[in-house]
Amino acid sequence: MPEPRSGRRRPLSRRAVLAAAAVGLSTALTASLSACSSSGDVSSGGVTLTFSWWGNDDRAARTKKAVELFEKEHPGVTVRTSNADFGSYMQKLATQAAGGGIPDVAQLDYRQISQYAGGGALLPLGDALADGTIRTSEMDEEFVRTGLYEGEQYALPMGRGITGYAYDSAVYEKAGIPTPRPDWTWEEWARANRRITDLGLESPDGRTVVGANDNGVNEDIFEDWLRSRGGKLYRSQTELGFTEDDLTEFWTFCDKLRDEGVVAEAEDTSQANTTELSPMGRGLAAADFTWDAPFPGYTALLGDQVHFAPVPTADGRQGAYFKPSMLLGVGAGSEHPKEAAALVDFLLNDERAGDVLGFTRSTPPNRGIAARVARTLEGAEKEIYEYAQRMEKYGLDAPPPAPPRGDVAIQTAFKRAYHRVMYDLASPRAAAREFIDEAERELRS
């Protein structure tokens, strides 16, 4: 490099700037799609199984304890566990599947079954069921069928969840609304929202407390609404089970209530990512649709006057159903399928494992274990257990088969499309049209 001439600073040369810019361009562009993970499997004598799940710390601690019991029962078998939060777990498992091997035993989401079974990532469990390695005698037959893909059992449900309605009973009493029964209707629900808003209660931020969250974003509730009218979300693995008219009607109903100001405002609905940030959690609304497993979070946040009621119906026919909150599957590439199946059976059917695991994956599918554990429950957990029993007695339609591959994307598309209605960017019909287009594209591919 030549010395700068005396006294004068060296001006920036064209070449220097171009070179620097080129370097900047290339480095900036190398940030690209890349996600890798692989895990070497080292077994030192005996059998080493891998087992992974998602969930909070409580679930992790309980699951590890149950796994220790299993290891004690099966000398020579070591189980290596790993867990993560839902989002990263989903991505990690997908990457592992692409790389040719999910863990020997993996906790799966209902939405993953079709994709993983169809993609050859899961081992069919027919043999293990036939020779009794995995027992299902204590489980509801229809519920076990949720792990079917094209007639073959690929996974078994680990917990049983159901949708419901968390509501503030004190507010309901004040408004003179009777306790919601399993056959209450959407019209009654709409009237309840109006009466609560008419009370003019003041929320923590000074606005009037409204009846409920805006459930137009909630595909699960739309499914309940459809089922209560005899419809379904999916006709097959490649077809939607409802029409543009159905969805337009549902969204028009939601949109009208929000326009009236008797359910939560758009800005509050779009921020509702957690119980704490939901309109009900923030004291802006008196009720919210939710799953049973998260319900204890509402009473913890808002107090014991919050109770769990059924989702409204069209005319008495309940749309809610028992859904596997998560399932257990065995990796197709497992070197020890027998031991893996034994671990699955242990986690599902062993009484001691059941005691340790409790309700950490909502109601255990094994009836005996559920009843045994239920005796020790109290408060909100007891309430959701009793709610499930009440609904079972009332009578629910059979759960649908596992949703198709595109379901994850379709569920987020549903929420997004209603956002456009909420913010007046699209009419209910236009949004329904756009959503159905997107969903059909998703189901085709």
Place this chain on the structure above:
Amino acid sequence: MSTVSTRAPARADGPAGTRPPARRRRARRREQRWPAYVFLTPWMLGAAVLTLVPMAVSLYLSFTDYNLFDPPRWVGLRNYQEMLTEDPRFWRSVGTTLLYVVIAVPLKLLLALGAAMLLKNLGRGRAFYRSAFYAPSLLGASMTIALVWRALFNDGGSVVDILGSVGIDTGGWVGSPDLAVYVIVLLTVWQFGAPMVIFLAGLQQISPELYEAAALDGAGRWRQFVSVTVPMLSPVVFFNLVLEMIQSFQVFTPAFAVSGGEGGPADSTLFYTLYLYERGFTASHMGYAAAMAWLLLVVIGIITLILFRTSRSWVFYADEEGR
């Protein structure tokens, strides 16, 4: 190259004239290059394995339908065609990203230049302020800061409350489709420190003689800025512009954090990269995502090329004075 030719005689072996000079020079050059390649090997291996191969695979995947489970299925230009003709969200993400680039980049550069001008003439404390202004650039890319930002502009967040207390009632920015994108714009603009440091270095390169001469000719501060600072600094402006533009097209982390990973509300923060991520990792359409990545690469390349071409008319290089 000049170092090679000056050192060459010292290492000459064999009597002169036995080989034609040109051939000998070439041979010697070959001989002296291989150590350079040996030292470059780790880098070249890295570039090949970590950059070139994945890029080639991604280019291949962009012509396939690949869901991570089944083997990729060749679909030709189907992904590109679907993107450009059938997917309204693709165009929404393009619109959002362009809006963001057009607003955030000039704002950030203006702020950086302004701060650099102020700091240039500051005597004591310059090092402190320079570091203080630069700090956000180090922190800003992190998820944590983006989450803090989200909290500040959410309903009940400090910024919203303070604006409310002076009578500007905006409501939560994060929940508003009109305002959410500006949360991210502000987060980007706040990180003006990095271009500022480059501007500052550029300002210090400008010879004081030029200002003295201008002052003698009766130029005021504004005149000096327009006629001396701006042209002399134009290569640095150009450099910052290209860099910031490229970075802005690829903004991801803040949009991911502020919108909770969904690009909401109502797709108002659905940046291109966020949509790409969603297609690939949430919806498992890796082929489509790869096609989006390649389209982005091509578009950024074209825009950069246009910037370079137009730069000839407004960027002044001191070493071209005589030409």
